[in-house]
Amino acid sequence: MPYLSLAIWVPIAAGLAVLAIGRDRDAGLARGIALMGALAGFLVTVPLWVHFTHGTSDMQFVERAEWIPRFDIYYLLGVDGLSVLFVLLNSLITLLVVWAGWEVIERRVAQYMAAFLIMSGLVNGAFCALDGMLFYVFFEAMLIPMYLIIGIWGGPNRVYAAIKFFLYTLLGSLLMLVALIYLYNVSETFSIIDWYDVPLSLKTQILLFVAFFLAFAVKVPMWPVHTWLPDAHVEAPTGGSVVLAAITLKLGAYGFFRFILPIVPDASRYLSGFVITLSLIAVVYIGFVAMVQDDMKKLIAYSSISHMGFVTLGFFLFSELGMEGALVQMISHGFVSAAMFLCVGVMYDRMHSRLIADYGGVVNTMPKFAAFMMLFAMANVGLPATSGFVGEFLVILAAVKVNFWLGLLAAITLILGAAYTLWMYKRVIFGTVANASVAGLHDLSRREFWLLATLAALVLWMGVWPKPFIDVMHTSVTDLLQQVAKSKL
């Protein structure tokens, strides 16, 4: 079975179907089709987990077809231990997002649902593509639905945010296109895996590094090209924020280990200090910035940047522990940031405010919600037995091994993360009922409850028993590290 093609095209087809059939008058029909599509899109990815072969770093579920023979461009798909988890994550999050938008979105329901479904297929495409051009197409096409999601269903300042998001990421990735074409010229192939063995001089490698780095650093986002993210999150609808944080940021990090590390290993080693510095700035600087935000979504957006700093830090430590910690952190951040944004969404749907100052004492009227949000806040803080702990812990351990001071700076997140997350939690959730609108809140609906419960179960599972996740990625990680250690000069 071409599972990967299904993972890509089932959601896209469902999205097109929703667009074609859905009418504003009959929103229920659009929702129904969208949910079926998202569910089908998730189910076709389950075999990827079940039939995945451990203990090999080879590409699995490979599909290959001619696409543009004139330029040796193929429709080439495959996943290894590094990417398979992200396909699963993406399909699951899409399902949750469609479900989360169920009653919340009342305007242009069909288009909204379609945008997410198409987005999901495109993201899966980017994670599975093994042909440089194919990857580029998926990678760039993804901008369109996200641009529309922010620009149409966003907040008051949505146009500024949408354009900022679009230009920022587009500018970054144009240089990547140049790099891809250059690689094609020297190797006469667009196969990413074949590029791993192309010899390149250090100077070329550095130029390629810069080109790829700009594209992916913007997407992660790394300091100092991060300022589009808070704006985009603040203006995006809840579903948009969830997908943005849980999925699209991961594509930036994905680029690091699919392109940068194996294709330009010498440059990666040469410039590792630079990337580590930027990552640590993200962890510490952004931690302080997050603390003083008065908008909950902005705060969580900054916290995302800080957490993604751990991911890039882990990559460039060049150790198994660091790399695996970074990958686990990526998955975990997918769950936790999705959950945090959903929590803010739950409150926003009731109060139409994201400002911390408008809340206070929510626990009095929404005790179940407060319990869930406590769990996710603790996961965001990185408490053991939640998924947030695993990645952070492994990366800190790996960093200490490389250099004590590196570990020390990274570990500051223990304090900062707790400070900004729990301070927000305290001001929003605890205390006496702050005002009449808080007094009128009603607790989670059944839909919201199960939505958050699903994420809670995943967060706890990954925290209590991360072994299955590491087992999937371990062989690919060791292979990647050998790749990085090998000189291509």
Added chain:
Amino acid sequence: MNRPLLYLLVPLAPLAGAVVVGLFGRQLGRRLSHWLCIVGVGVALAASALVWRDVMAGHVFNGDVYTWLQSGDLKLAIGFLIDPLTVLMMVVVTFVSLMVHIYTVGYMADDPGYTRFFSYISLFTFSMLMLVMSNNFLQLFFGWEAVGLVSYLLIGFWYTRPTANYASLKAFLVNRVGDFGFVLGIGLVLAYFGTLDYAPVFAHAAALADTSVNLWGAAQWSVLTVICICLFIGAMGKSAQVPLHVWLPDSMEGPTPISALIHAATMVTAGIFMVARMSPLFELSTTALGFVTVIGATTALFMAFLGIVQNDIKRVVAYSTLSQLGYMTVALGVSAYSAAIFHLMTHAFFKALLFLGAGSVIIALHHDQDLRRMGGLRKYMPVTYWTAVIGSLALAGLPPFAGFFSKDAIIEATHLSSVPGHGYAYFAVMTGVFITAFYSFRMLFLAFHGPERFHAKPHGAHGDEAKAEDASHDAGAEPDDPGHHGLAPGEVPHESPWVVTVPLVLLAIPSIFTGWAFIDPMLFGGYFGDSIVVNEPHAVLAELKSEWHGAVAFMLHGLLGLPFWLAIGGIVAAWYCYLANPALPERARRFAGAIYDLLDNKYYFDRFNDWFFAGGGRRLGNFLSNVGDGAIIDGFFVNGSAKVVGWTSALLRHMQSGYVYHYAFTMIIGLFALLTWWVGR
């Protein structure tokens, strides 16, 4: 019997109670909820007792339960190490926890969060057991953070009170500062030993004794010193050592049962336990031991002073806990690990007793915690009074009560020690004896003796003496009853119900006998076996052993010693100041105003932290947010480049005016320019 199953039963029984009651407390109702939790902890206690008997028979266990994560050769697992040290902690934790569970039935009877509270304390018991039973650093950290989480939840249990929410956040953050060091210590252990399991780490520690690491400049640090100090920073957070002690007094915002369980008997001793567990590492670094000694001595003495000026009954006990934790830390520093654990155990009993006794008084006075509005309670609450007397005598360290043996052993060991800072430590623990006796009997006399003041008006008139205290006891009101507490006019206090007094009695018994009964095996009889390692140059307890002639002789010898007379002196002084001549303290306060202010402001730690760390963090955050992100990155680069594009295109727009004569003119100019260039070439 299948041993691993028995071991698993110990933490899982309370966990089951916590989960079931936490999820379905409302459906189960109060009665069933508290029964489930009590049975869970009771099962854990019974199983712990069985395990103790088994360990005494020589069955030490070290094995994994499941693999948490496997990466190449590195295996991180959840597992148990069951040895005499572990099993002692298991019994103490489950016993005190069971007492507190029973006590809670009475104490929290009217609270709307009744089932939630039970769920939390059972969850705490689970976490603490996982911490002490661990056979590796990962699970240790796991339990370490989990107890911190439950402590956070319980300090902020009455979530409508601003002070409680502030205190819980503060506790969590200060503990995180400690964890920061702790994680680095664990990272170094992994970096140098390649594993996080205790057994191989301890086995190879000696081989690393001469390895040094270059941290900055040319200074070479012994790796083990760095590891031990990092780990100890974790202990400083959890066991509230100066300067990370600031969270513990504020944690009194939580309900009294958890002050007894978490903030006196068990969680705060996790740091002490951890260092004792790590004795094979600490023994190899005299520098680290000196550091531990000095921090412990400072805590023991300076926190005791603060106990004198507190008017909130719970805060007196809280500062006393800080001071006693300092004693334990000194014991660790001078390598008397078993004395530290011994004091940990006796302290767990008598301090839990004192806290629960204070709680009993607080219920009787309808949640008034101010010592100045107590007095004369002796005749209304005989059980509470007599158990409080036992607790105070044990705390003051009078023979034959438990505290005497453990504290005297620490003082003797400090006397014999030669680690850096031992002289200061000896002075501190010796002076501390007087202060301890003074504040504990001050509390006893103010609460139970003297005139009845519980119908007096709140002390608003005493403006200068009671800023913080009044704020704190105002917060002590029930959430549904803000600002109104204390007895109604004409009402008299009553002894608490049996669910409250029975735990008091059950805790009073070990406060009396555990000292003389256990000092011989624990300190000198080799009870701990291989679980605690002491190297020859630090072997102060072995030296003490040469003078050891049994508990009775130790007691008689103690009667001639300085600590005993200091304690008696403290009690007499307290009697004189607060019963015989009650005007004296007020005069002393006027006389030494500056010192009083210093103590009343707790050495200004809180104010400094608020200004420097909390305020400084926010100022830095605002600066980075407004200037770094706002002005420079977004303002200058991002929007700036957009503006440059805008300006450029605004300029270039003039070139496309659409007028034919503009274009013609440009063409002519261009033609001339080209011609000039071509001709002049």
